[in-house]
Amino acid sequence: MLHRTPTPEEAMAQTTARDTEAGKAVPHDSALKHVTGRAPYTDDLPEPEGLLHLAPCWARDCAHGRILDVDTSAAQAMPGVITVLTAASIPGENDCAPAMGDDPILADGIIHFHGQVVAVVVAVSRDAARRAALQVSVEVEPLPAILTVDDALAADDTVLPDYAFQRGEPEAAVTEAPCQLSTRLHIGGQDHFYLEGQVAMAVPWEDGDLHVFSSTQHPSEVQHTVAKVLDRLEASVSVEVRRMGGAFGGKESQANQWAALAALAAHVTGRPCKMRLDRDDDMIMTGKRHDFRVDMRAGFDDTGRILATTMDFASRCGYSADLSLGINDRALFHADNAYYYPQALLRSRRMRTNTVSNTAFRGFGGPQGMLAAERLMDAIAITVGRDPLDVRLDNLYGPDRETTPYGMVVEEHAVLRDIMESLAQDCQYRTRRERIAAFNADNAFLKKGLALTPVKFGISFTLTHLNQAGALVHLYKDGSVHLNHGGTEMGQGLYQKIAQIAADEMGVSLASVHVTAARTDKVPNTSATAASSSTDLNGMAVVNACKEIRERLTAFAARQYDVAPAGVHMHADWVYVDGDKVMSVADLARAAYTARISLSAAGYYATPEINWDRETAQGRPFFYFAHGAACSEVTIDTLTGEHRVDQVDVLHDVGRSINPALDIGQIEGGFVQGMGWLTTEELCWDDRGRLRTHAPSTYKIPTASDVPKAFSVRLYASNGNPKPTVFRSKAVGEPPLMLPISVYCAINDAVSSLRPGLIPRLDAPATPEAVLIAVQEIRRGNGV
Incomplete structure (x- = not known):
């Protein structure tokens, strides 16, 4: 066993003695503002003059039906109402899907789930908009509704093709094994229940441009969606987010709709518009963690070591694909958890139901796959009469048992x-x-x-091209650092870690680093803050930008002091030449500026080594x-x-x-x-x-x-x-x-x-x- 890991208190004491910022247990950069209520979220931003508010309207007793009529006249006559928007109001594409083009921002012709938005009221106050929304009449012809995974399996209705990993001939091997078992597990979904609900504010600029403040994990996706819905160039839309009050995946793709509706209202009225969902509406109208039915068979020896297994995962995706392809794939990737399956067949069915489209949630399908694996370990342990820990240890990956069913x-x-x-x-x-x-x-x-x-x-x-990130770093003449990157802050402390990374790479103190809100007009084409990769990706992009500036500065200082660049070091706001402190970083920055040396850099990083061939279901x-x-x-x-x-x-x-x-x-x-x-x-x-x-x-x-x-x-x-x-x-x-x-x-x-x-x-x-x-x-x- 390795030596005892330090407690948080011991770690704090140890790291405060270090001479680097990275590794120190310093508080979250917004912790004090969080607990005192001074941290501004999207709904806390100063409201522009003339701001309008939106409220959603939907058919309140229909999970699936054909829209016969939408009567907005009573709502239009309500005090404070400016307009009511329907699908006919959209100048571009009526779609907020992240990939498949199957997710309208306003229902058009068909209602696919209870809570699907048919229209939005735009009014001078939130209260006026919500009252008027109740007056919109939606006449619907009911259609048969599929509500559960079992219903969808019986109807053979899927949103995406089936998919599987296979190694060996597991079905035959299970049958031939000394011991076998079969079990079924139903895994429930989960609501994100973020403290801050879905909210967006769109502000018109000149020439039809828009600036959108959105509580989103994916500013570039919101930018793309708004531009698509309004039939505008993406360069005419900028999206900004400083922080979210939680997200957990619920704002990776599903923030798109509410930002697009706010932008649509701003486009139609020419005035700033905000949409903030009520908690009940938010839970009804937004997707959850996918719920699964998992059917498992396993063949194993009398000690509980697995010889072969088959696992069939059927998930409730809802009415549209959303991010279900990657989520269900990741469930298969993690159906082994920590265990070696000599022969395995892992199959996935992505079922269509007349319920809200399920979406990303912390773990992105991985938790469901792992839970199935652990359920299987417990079932085997009970069957053979051994302690479950011993069965788990015997089935772990190890020497000559180290390759996953998908070849990694x-x-x-x-x-x-x-x-x-x-x-x-x-x-x-x-x-x-x-x-x-x-x-x-x-x-x-x-x-x-x-x-x-x-x-x-x-x-x-697992979608390889998403493993990239950018950053923009400026060093000012007073030695302070301004940086922007593609990651978003939802309480996890990403900005604090990035600041610590930048301080060490630039050779300045943590107090000299200022991290600003994520903006699509500073760092473009960003990936979502998701997949647990944000520090890995954005941190390395920041490292690369800082290195570029530092290398220019050290080369300049080396010429000034007639030494090799290796003899110049920047640390904690000071410049050292051959070990001697010679000037502050601020003095060096001023001198470099005077010498016309750029103090700004754009950093970029792409994750190496990864490769995945989904067609062959093999790779890394x-x-x-x-x-x-x-x-x-x-x-x-x-x-x-x-x-x-x-x-x-x-x-x-x-x-x-x-x-x-x-x-x-x-x-x-x-x-x-x-x-x-x-x-x-x-x-x-x-x-x-x-x-x-x-x-x-x-x-x-x-x-x-x-x-x-x-x-x-x-x-x-x-x-x-x-x-x-x-x-x-x-x-x-x-x-x-x-x-x-x-x-x-x-x-x-x-x-x-x-x-x-x-x-x-x-x-x-x-x-x-x-x-x-x-x-x-x-x-x-x-x-x-």
């Missing part, structure tokens, strides 16, 4: 095993397992469960894998189905951390969010396709009281990312969300203790109702 080599399998074994020892897994067995033997109604599960998450966009879709593990202990009440998370221990690999405080915060937050997905956050639609859990009163996210009192998060003592990432760090945005799969598995372990050898019928989320049903079924002798 898992290079750090030794790190993954060390993380699991180190965590098991540090959290006393074996001793606690014995204590839990004794507790369960002594208690008739309360049962404990324990699970330790790994995470192996691929880092990169990820630059590297992020690893971690979590051990969770729970207690369930078999009379009510309620559970309590008693203790959580996490060990996670972030490489050489750029900011340990931010990384630990991301791990903690990701764990709790993932715990909510797997235990409390249940989306419910009725038989008419209406979302019934569309407010905090009916949709239960975790609260402070749900956070385990014993919650230990430690960073793995890494030697650094073996890949040449920025400062050898590793991504930390999405991987922690999969750590609380250990909570679900611990609940499953507690239920299975009621009748050893029987696999519980436990779907996700493991709500009290789901747990109680599983308990009742297993007591009747019914398992899977």
Whole structure:
């Protein structure tokens, strides 16, 4: 086992002594503004004179139907109403889809789901717009509606072609294996429940240009959509976002519609226009995490080592494709999680339903694939009567067992095993397992469960061309640095990490670096802030821009002091020549300006090594894998189905951390969010396709009281990312969300203790109702 990883407090003490900014556990750049309410979000920006407000209108009792008439006359007559916009008002393309062209911003002819926007009211106040929106009459001829994955499977209705990875002949191998099992798992969706809802403001400029403020993870996609809808050049539209109050994937593609509607209203009226969705409307009208039905078969030996497996993933995509291609592909990429499948068939069906189009959510399909893998490990362990941790360790990737079903080599399998074994020892897994067995033997109604599960998450966009980034860096004559990059800040601390990177690369203090709002007119053609790649991509683009300026300065200083450029160093606002401090960076910048040397550079970075051939389903879709593990202990009440998370221990690999405080915060937050997905956050639609859990009163996210009192998060003592990432760090945005799969598995372990050898019928989320049903079924002798 490697040496003990420092606690956050120890990490803080150690890093403050370093002479570099990167690696220091400094606070988030906006932390004080967040907690004091002084951080301006899109809805907080000063409102221009004459601002108009928008409110959506939709058919309130229809999941699928033909539009016969839209009567806006009553709304038009309401006080303060300027106009009502319909599909006929759009001068360009009626589409806000990220790729497939199948997602209208305003329904035209057909309603595809309950909540689909048919028109928008534009009024002088938000209240006036919302009141008038209720007066718009939509006459609809109902059509048959497909609402569930099972319905779509029966109708054989998909939004995208089926897809699969295959190695060997697994179907025959499963049948021939000494032991076999079959199981089905339903995995629920999840609402993003960002603190800041969908919002955008469009301000007209001269010559028909528009400046759009949008709460979006993808400013370039919003720019492209607005230009397409208005039939304008992209150069005439600029998009800006300083920060979001959370996003989690929900603002990667789905911010497009609301920005496009605000821009359309500004185009039609010639006045600034804002659209902010009410919380209920936001939950009804925007996509969620995809819910899945997974059917699994496995063949294995009598110790539980897998010989072959087949997994069939059927997901509810909603009425349009949105980002379902990449999301469902990533579910397949992670259906192995940390385990080697000698022979495997991993199949995906992307089902069309008359529900809101599901979209990106933290993990982008990976969590669903990993949950299926861990469910399979537990089922095998129960079948062969071994501790689930031992079955997991026996099935890990390792020497001569290191290639995924899609042909990528898992290079750090030794790190993954060390993380699991180190965590098991540090959290006393074996001793606690014995204590839990004794507790369960002594208690008739309360049962404990324990699970330790790994995470192996691929880092990169699987659409290869998205793995690029740009940055614009200026050094001013006073030694201060202004930088802009393509990433967006949604609370994760990206701007703070970028500032630390820039300070070290430029040789200035952190206080000298100023990071400005993401803008498409500064850095063009950006990728979304997604796929856990934003620090990797934008950080390296900033490094490359800073290097270019620094190399000009060091060459200039070398000429001035008649030394080799290698003898000139810039650090913490000072310039050193052959080890002697000679001037400030500000003095050097002024001298370089006088000598007509450029103090500005545009940096660019494209991720190396990755290649993915989707046709052959082979290649290297990820630059590297992020690893971690979590051990969770729970207690369930078999009379009510309620559970309590008693203790959580996490060990996670972030490489050489750029900011340990931010990384630990991301791990903690990701764990709790993932715990909510797997235990409390249940989306419910009725038989008419209406979302019934569309407010905090009916949709239960975790609260402070749900956070385990014993919650230990430690960073793995890494030697650094073996890949040449920025400062050898590793991504930390999405991987922690999969750590609380250990909570679900611990609940499953507690239920299975009621009748050893029987696999519980436990779907996700493991709500009290789901747990109680599983308990009742297993007591009747019914398992899977």
